[in-house]
Amino acid sequence: MRWLVLITGLALIVGGLYIDRQETVDGPLTLMADNSTLRDTQSGPVLGGISAPGAQLWLGIPYAAAPVGERRWRAPEPVQPWARPRESLAFGDVCPQFASRLSASTADPGTLIGSEDCLSLNVFAPGGIDEKAGLPVMVFIHGGGNTIGSAVPYESSAFVQEQGVLMVTLNYRLGLLGWFSHAALRDGVSAEDASGNYALLDMIAALKWVRDNIENFGGDPERVTVFGESAGGRNIFGLLASPLAKGLFHGAIIQSGFPGTFTRSRAENPPDDPQPGHPNGSYALARAWLQQDDGPEASAPIDQMPAAELARYFRRLSVEDIMTPLFTPGGLYRAPALFRDGVVLPEEPLTEIFNDPARWNQMPLMIGGNRDEMKLFLLLSGRYTSNLLGVLPRVDDPERYERLNRYHSDAWKATGVDLPLSLISESSPDTPLYAYRFDWDSMQKNWFVDLPELLGASHALELDFLFGPLISRVAPGVFYAGNYEEREALGRAMRDYWAGFAYSGRPGSGRSSAQAAWPSWSAEEPNLMLLDAAEDGGVRSRRISVTVEDVKQRLAKEESLPERLRCALYVDLFLDNNGLSEQFVSREYQDLGCGEIPSWPLSGLSR
Numbered sequence: 001m002r003w004l005v006l007i008t009g010l011a012l013i014v015g016g017l018y019i020d021r022q023e024t025v026d027g028p029l030t031l032m033a034d035n036s037t038l039r040d041t042q043s044g045p046v047l048g049g050i051s052a053p054g055a056q057l058w059l060g061i062p063y064a065a066a067p068v069g070e071r072r073w074r075a076p077e078p079v080q081p082w083a084r085p086r087e088s089l090a091f092g093d094v095c096p097q098f099a100s101r102l103s104a105s106t107a108d109p110g111t112l113i114g115s116e117d118c119l120s121l122n123v124f125a126p127g128g129i130d131e132k133a134g135l136p137v138m139v140f141i142h143g144g145g146n147t148i149g150s151a152v153p154y155e156s157s158a159f160v161q162e163q164g165v166l167m168v169t170l171n172y173r174l175g176l177l178g179w180f181s182h183a184a185l186r187d188g189v190s191a192e193d194a195s196g197n198y199a200l201l202d203m204i205a206a207l208k209w210v211r212d213n214i215e216n217f218g219g220d221p222e223r224v225t226v227f228g229e230s231a232g233g234r235n236i237f238g239l240l241a242s243p244l245a246k247g248l249f250h251g252a253i254i255q256s257g258f259p260g261t262f263t264r265s266r267a268e269n270p271p272d273d274p275q276p277g278h279p280n281g282s283y284a285l286a287r288a289w290l291q292q293d294d295g296p297e298a299s300a301p302i303d304q305m306p307a308a309e310l311a312r313y314f315r316r317l318s319v320e321d322i323m324t325p326l327f328t329p330g331g332l333y334r335a336p337a338l339f340r341d342g343v344v345l346p347e348e349p350l351t352e353i354f355n356d357p358a359r360w361n362q363m364p365l366m367i368g369g370n371r372d373e374m375k376l377f378l379l380l381s382g383r384y385t386s387n388l389l390g391v392l393p394r395v396d397d398p399e400r401y402e403r404l405n406r407y408h409s410d411a412w413k414a415t416g417v418d419l420p421l422s423l424i425s426e427s428s429p430d431t432p433l434y435a436y437r438f439d440w441d442s443m444q445k446n447w448f449v450d451l452p453e454l455l456g457a458s459h460a461l462e463l464d465f466l467f468g469p470l471i472s473r474v475a476p477g478v479f480y481a482g483n484y485e486e487r488e489a490l491g492r493a494m495r496d497y498w499a500g501f502a503y504s505g506r507p508g509s510g511r512s513s514a515q516a517a518w519p520s521w522s523a524e525e526p527n528l529m530l531l532d533a534a535e536d537g538g539v540r541s542r543r544i545s546v547t548v549e550d551v552k553q554r555l556a557k558e559e560s561l562p563e564r565l566r567c568a569l570y571v572d573l574f575l576d577n578n579g580l581s582e583q584f585v586s587r588e589y590q591d592l593g594c595g596e597i598p599s600w601p602l603s604g605l606s607r
Contacts, residue, residue: 029155031057031089039131041213044082049089054127055157058217060092063209064202066117067173072315073185075192076119076205092120094150095174096319100331101474102460103144104153110329112320114150116177121170121206124156125218133218136225136502139168139210139249141203143230143256143460147175148331154467162492163499163511166219168210172202176322179337181267182282184310192244196267197344199337200238207239207248225251225502229463231337233257234578237420238338238345241353241360251505253366253498256373256459258416259350260338260579267336280326280335286310288325289317330380338579349582354420357428364505365424367417368436368528372456374408375401376471379454392448401453404569407551411573413437414546415580418526422547425523432506433521435528437544438462440490442533444477451477462531465491466498486533493539494531516540548574548583556592567594 031049037056038047048058064076071077095118099107107113129135140156142149151169160167172178178199186194192201211221226249228236233254238261239245240252262278269277270284277283286302302310326333340347346359353359378384384401385393395401421433438461443451455461455478461471464479465487472478479487496510497518503511507518507529519527519541526545532538555561555569570592575584589595 029057029059029091031059033087033089038085039216041209041216042081043079045085046088047085048123050127051124051155051157053157053161055161056125056127056129056217057157058088058123060090060120060122061086061088061209062092062119063121063170064119064205067119067177067198068116070315072116072177073180073193073198075190075195075198075201091122091150091152092171093118094152095171096177096323097144097148097174098323098328098331098333100144100148102470103148103150103331104470104473109331110327112323114319116173116319118150118171118173119202119205120151121168121209122151123214123217124160124167124169126160126164126166129218131216131218134215134220134223135164135166135218136223136499137166137168137210137214137219137221138498138502139170139207139224139226141170141172141226141228141232141235143228143232144174145332145334146179146199146231146235146337147333147335149174149231153470154463156467159467159495163495165499165502166214166217168206168214170203170206172199172206174199175326175333175335176285177319178202179335179339180282181262181264181336181339181341182286182310182314183268184305184307184314187307187311191341191343195341195344196339197238197341200235200242200344201244203235203239204242204245204248207245211248222250223502224249225253227253227255227498228257229255229460230257233416234260234338237350239361240363240365241346241350242344244344246361249361249363251364251366251501253501254368254416255462256369256412256416257367258412258578258580259354259420260577261340261345261350262336262338262579263340266579266581267339278334278336280333285325286314289314289321292321292324334578336579351419351423351582354423355427357431362428362431364432364434364501365421366434366436366501366507367421368438369413369417370409370438370457370459370462372405372409372441373412373459374405375454375456376458376460377408378404379458385454388448393454394448394450395453398453405456407555407569407573410546411548411551411577414548414551415577415583418545418547421521421526422523425521429522434501434507434518435521435526437528437530439530439532439536440465440487442483442486442535444480444482449477451475462494465494465531483533486535490531490533490539497529552588563593566592570594 033047034050046058051057062079065079093115096114099105099111099113150171154169156167181196214221234257236252236254237259265275268282271279346353439457441452441456463470464472493515496512497507500511501507509515509517518529526543527541530540575581
């Protein structure tokens, strides 16, 4: 008993150190109006404020009308103009979503938060610049699986002060309110209203706002770089392929994205159709809404309801009614997004589009990912870890954990980085291409907690080095006093490269010209930049490529893999992977010995 007390006490002491040594996080951003920030926009004048680092900020500027009532599930419409200066001192409402630790919400996880009146953007500019300074503009598109997130965590004052750029961050419609493809919503409406790609149209509307207004804030509308992480990166692949976005931006940085899109049939068909629809597609959800309804439509067969009546019913639903069938305490849920509608997006997979230089918006590209993308999701799933004394997480089976991480992370790199780069390099050899891999994992490790094993260079961690605490906000011990100097050095280098790309279309040696030279990427010379701590080799170039075929061959040849895990991995990596199902080959699946295992659905972190 004495030993148990001693061990428990020691664990609490070490655990306390693990928690207490993390760095403090600033509270909510508060601004006071400053008359020097009065600017004109095409909708009306806006008045911003000055942040603590000295940057000029304009927050919560509406770029489109509220998509409510009859405007729900339609393309964004212009905002109603105003005449008197509009104080823009607070972030706009987030779009409807389930609260999550990853969305920087203070609400309990799983709580429904947000408002449909959420289409706003934020402008950050260096302090003291002339209104006509003509600085490069960086537009950030947040991630979150296209179901959670907002512009709120990406406070950019320090970035713009340090690098001399303008930053624009924005909200866009999420989940079912941003991506919903149903035949009833296509009856008698415009092609854009019928697309289902409402969130992508929101982003295009925000980019049009930048084109029309950013010059008055000190930005150059002819030097606009979009960058985004995870779903934000995926959406940028969509913007690159959208004819409606042509000319609205001039360079793109894609962080941990992937070029996944959905067919209409996958988005709309019943799950038991010969061409099965997604389990959270519009057919399944419409049935769920009707079943939970007490109104006269509840007993109506969905296939027999007139399109106009069904569309009216959809638009009468409350946000809570819409979201209830998809409730998840973690916030994230899977649902189709980025539809091949033939208007906003081409009808073919993006992998075909990037193979034809005439079919996408060519520009300099920087594409990369993180070495251990999947560890964040493995940890958050709770299926592969347990908590020591109910507090300190540890991996139950390190070999299995690392195996799952390696397969998923390598497949992510293969499909999200090397595949699009190789297609573009071969079809458009004059396009400037650059690649990176984020490897930093110099976080706390002791007998009680091994964060490099748990998280490593996880998905989204690079954002902490660009904007400030995000993953480190929810994972104590990632940032602590002992790694302050090295991570600050890496963060400065990364911001320098990102801004250098915004200035010139290439990261080069950073905007400061003080960084290691970043070589270009080609199929013959697949150079990438490793972004790491000095003690682990620092920032340096290497040639590291991973192809889809590499991952498939490894999966087939690894003798120690249990059959069910091998089959589950193949499905997770190449079928149930957010719209990249063209990599799934039935014959390959059968040759793995998987003929007796249903190919759908068999997903969920390769159970």
